[in-house]
Amino acid sequence: MKKLLAALLILVLVLSMTACSTYSPNDNPSSAAPEQSAPAEDSSTDDQTAEKPVIGVLVFDYSNNYCTYIRNAINYYAGEDVEIIMQDSQNDQAKQAEQVDTLLQRGVDALCVNLVEPESASTIIEKVKPTGKPLIFFNKCPSDEDMLSYDNAYYSGCSPYDGGVMQAEMCIDAVKANPAADKNGDGVINYVIIKGEPGHPDAELCTQANLDTLGAYSDGITFKNLDIQTANWRSDQAKDVMDAWIGRFGSEIEMVITNNDGMMLGGVEALKAAGWFGDDPQKQVLFIGHDAIPEAIPLIEDGTLYGCILQDAVNEGRATIVMAKNLCFGRPVEEDLGVELGAIKDFRSPFIKITKENTQTAVDIYNVALGN
Template sequence: MPLVGVTIYKFDDNFMSFVRRAIETNAEDKAKLILNDSQNDQAKQNEQVEMMISKGVDSLAINLVDPQAASTIIEKAKNEDIPLVFFNKEPSKEDMTSYDKCWFVGTDTPAAAIIQGEVIVKSWKEHPEWDKNGDGVIQYVMLKGEPGHPDAEARTTYSIKTVEENGIETEELEIQTGMWDTVKAKDIVDAWYAKHGDAIEFVICNNDAMALGAIASLKAEGYFTGDKIMPIVGVDAIPDAIVQIEEGTMVGSVLNDATNQGYAAVDLAANVALGKDPIDGTNWNLDDTKAVRVPYVAITKENIQVAKDCYGK
C-alpha cells in the first residue's frame, strides 16, 4: 500500500474531526497514513510536510492552515516530484496551475452561502411572526468564520445577497468573527444580546459550531422554551447541529459532506501515489480546475435523514 502523508489544520475543529475520521476509515485498505495535527500553525504544517517527505511518502494530502501558504507546500512537493492533494481549503487558481501533480477536493465555495440564503428566505416567508417589529426587514447578526478564509468570505457575502435577491430587505445589526468556535461565538452573542435584546430577528452563522454557541447564549436568555424563538442557521450539518434542527432549535444548516470529502481525499491521494489517474476506479469527477467538488445540500427538519445518513457511512 502507498504511504500517504496527511496534515489537518486543527484536529479539534469540529467539522474537520469528521473529515479525519472518514480519511482513517477509507484508508484502511487503500493506504498507510502519516497523520499530523498542524494545530492552526502554518509554520508547524510546513515542518510536518518536510518531515513526511523525508520519511518517503508517495503522496501528500494537505488541509492547509492558511490557503495563501499553498505555494510553499507546492514548492516542497514539486522539488521531490511528490503528487499533492489539497482538501477542504482551496488554494488559488494560480497555485493550482503551478504544478501538474496537484489536485483539490472540496466544495463549490459560494454554493453553501447561496443554499443557506435560500433556507433563510423560505423559513422567513413561512413565519411572518419572526418579523418582531413588523417592518418587513430582517434585522440580523452574523457570526463570521476566520477572516480571509475563502469559505468565511463567501458565506458572509452570498447568504445575504441571496436573501436580498429574493426580495427581502435586510439590516445588519452586528457582524464579528467567531473563528469557527463555539465558545467564542457564545461570548459574542452574550454581548450582542445585552446590547440589542429582542431587536435581533435572525442569527446567521458561517458554521454550525458557532451556531451552537449562539444557541447556548440565547438559551440562557430564555429562548427555545414556549413561544420564545430565535431563528438560527449554520453550515456543515454536523451531528450536534442535526440534533438541534430535529428539536426545532435551529432552523437549518447546509450539509458540508465531511464523509465524502475525506473519502475523496484518500481516493485521489492513493491513486496518484501509485501513478494512476486521480479518479481511477472511483465515482468522482474532476472539473476544469483539477478539483473534485462534493455538493452541498440544504438540511431542515423535513429532510434531516439525509444528514443522518451522511454520518452513517
Template sequence: MKKIMGLLLTVVLVMGLFVGCGSKNKETEPTGGKDNNQVSDEGKDSTEDVSTDKPKVGVTIYKFDDNFMTYTRNAMTSAAEGNAELIMNDSQNNQSVQNDQVDVMISKGVDSLVINLVDPGAAPTIADKAKAAGIPVIFINKEYPDGTDKIDYDKSWYVGTQSKESGDIQGKLVAEAWKEHPEWDRNGDGKMQYVMIMGEPGHPDAEARTKYSVEYIKSEGIEVDELEKQTGMWDATKGKELMTTWLGKEGDKIEMVLCNNDGMALGVVEALKADGYFSDDKFMPVVGVDAIPEALDLIQGDIMLGTVLNDPLNQGRVSIEMAINAALDKDVLEGLDFQLDETKAVRIPYQPITKDNLGIAKEAYGME
C-alpha cells in the same frame, strides 16, 4: 609463600573466567544491536514491496479540534484502513508548524500528501516542497484562492466544495423560512434584522458564505438590516461569547442569526438558551453550515432552523483515495465517481438541510 602463590593463581583464574564471560556478553549485545538496526538488501526489498501495496500518505489538518475536520479526519482513517498507512498531523492553526510537518513527512519518505491548509495562500509553498521531492499532493477543504490549476505543479489537486454554493443555499433556506413565518419580524417593519458570525478571515468559505447568503436573501425581495458582524473563527466558544455580547447590546432587536458553520451555531444556541430562548415559545432562528450530528439533533428538536450539508465523509474519503491512486502512479480518479473541473478540483456538492430532510445528512454521516 606457597599459600600466597596459590591464592594469586586462584585470583588470576577467576579474573580470566570473569573477563571471558564479559567478552562473550559484550560480543553478543553489539552484534544483536547491529542486526536489529540494519536491514539487509533482501529485507529492504521486502519492505519496499509491502509499501508499494500500501503507500504511506502524509496528512496535515489545520487543527484537530475543528468540529467539521474531526469528521473529515475520521473519514480519512476509514478510507485508508487496509489500503494505506496514514501519518496524521495537527497543525494547530499555525502555517509555520504545518510547513515543518510537511518537511518531516517528506523526509520520512511519504508517497503522497493530503493537506488541509492553515492559510489557503500557502498552497504554492507546500506544492513546491512536494514537487522538489516528486510527491503528489491533494489539497482539501481550503482552496488556493487563484485556483489549484494556477499552482506550478502538475501533481497537485483539490477536493472540496464550491464556496459560493453554500452561501446561496443558506440564503435560500433563510428566505423561504422567513416568508413562511411573518411572526419572526418582531417589530413589524418589514425588514430582517440579523447578526452574522463569520468564520476565519480570508478563508474562501467564510468570505463566500458571508457575502452570498445575504445577497440571496435580498434577491428574494427581503429587506435586511445588519446589526452585528464579527468573526468567530469557526469556534463554538467564540460563537457563544459573541452572541452573549450581542444579546446584552441588541436584545430582542435580533430576528435572525446567520453562522458560517455549525460549530459557531452550537455556541450561539448555548447563549440563547442562557437568555431564556427555546422555552415558553421564545424562539430565535439560527442557521449554520456543515450539518454536523450535533446540529442535526438541534434541528430535530426544533431549536436550530437548518443548516447546509458540507459532506465530510466524501471529502475525507475522496482525498485519501486520490492520494493512494497518485502514490501508485494511477489515474488520480480511478475507482471514483467524480470528475475534475477546469481548476483541477473535485467538487463535493452542498445540500440544504431542515427538519424535513434530516435523513440525507444522517446518511452522509453514517448515522443511518
C-alpha cells in the same frame, strides 16, 4: 458491505446535488467525535513495505472537530492496499512545513495536506514539486495561481460561496414557512451573522454570499443586516457576541446566521440563557447554521434551529484519499469520484440543506465519520 453502502450513499449525493467550514471544539470539549481505530500521530513504522504505496496526511489541527470527521473518512476509505502516515500540524504552519520535509525524506508516494494557512500553499508546492509526487490539498483551498503552478496538485473540498448562497436560500425558505418571524410585521427581516476567522476564505466567501443573496431578494419581504461580528469559529466567542447583540438589539433580531455550527452552539446557548425559544413571541428567532454536525441534529428536530447547510466531511475525506490512491496506482485521478474535476483540478463536495424533514441524511453521513 457496510463500506459499499456508505460509498453508494455518498455517490448518490454527489450525483443528485449541485456543488469549509471549521468547527473548533475548544468551545465544547465534551462534543469531540469518537474516532475509528485511526492512526496515531504517526501510523507507520520505519520499515515501510515496498508493496504498499505510502500516503502522508497532514491535518491542520487535530482538536478541530470537523477535521476529525474528515480524518475518520480518510481512514475509512483508505482500505488495506495503502499505508497512511497521518500527523497533526497543531495549527502551526512552520511545523507543517517541517512535516512535509520529513515525509518527503521518508519517501512517501503522495501527500494530502490540510493547510494551516491557505496562503502558504506555494511553500508546500515548492517542496513537493521537484519530486513530482501527487499533492492533494483538502478542506482549505489554495489560490488558483498556486493550484495551477503544479500539474500534480489537486484539491478536495467545497465551494464556500455556493454554501453561503444555499444557506441564504434556506433563510428565505424559513421565512416563507414561518411568517410570524417578521415579529413587527414591517415586511423586513432583521438578521445578524456570526462570522468565522477574519480573512479566512471560507468565512469571507460564505458571508459575502449570504449578503449578496439576501440583499437581492425582494419577493414580498426584504432582509436587513443588523450586524456582522467574528467569533473565529469558536462557540465561546459566539456566545459573547450573541450576549452583546441581545443587549443591543433585543427582540429586533429576527434571524441569526452562522458560518459554522460551533458558533451556532454558542449563539443558541446565549439565547436560551436569556429566555429565548420559550413562549414569549418577542423572544423567537429563526436560526440557520452551517455544517449540520451531530450536535445540531437534536436542535433541528426540536425546532430550536430551522436547519443547517451540511458540509459533507465524509465526502471531502473520501475524495481526498480516492484521488491519492488513484494517482499512486496509476489510475485516472477522477476514477470513482462520480464527478469531473474543475478548472483548477478540484473536487467540490455538494452542500445539502438539512431541515426536520431529512435529518436522517446527515445522521447517515456522519455515522460513517464516527465509525458507526
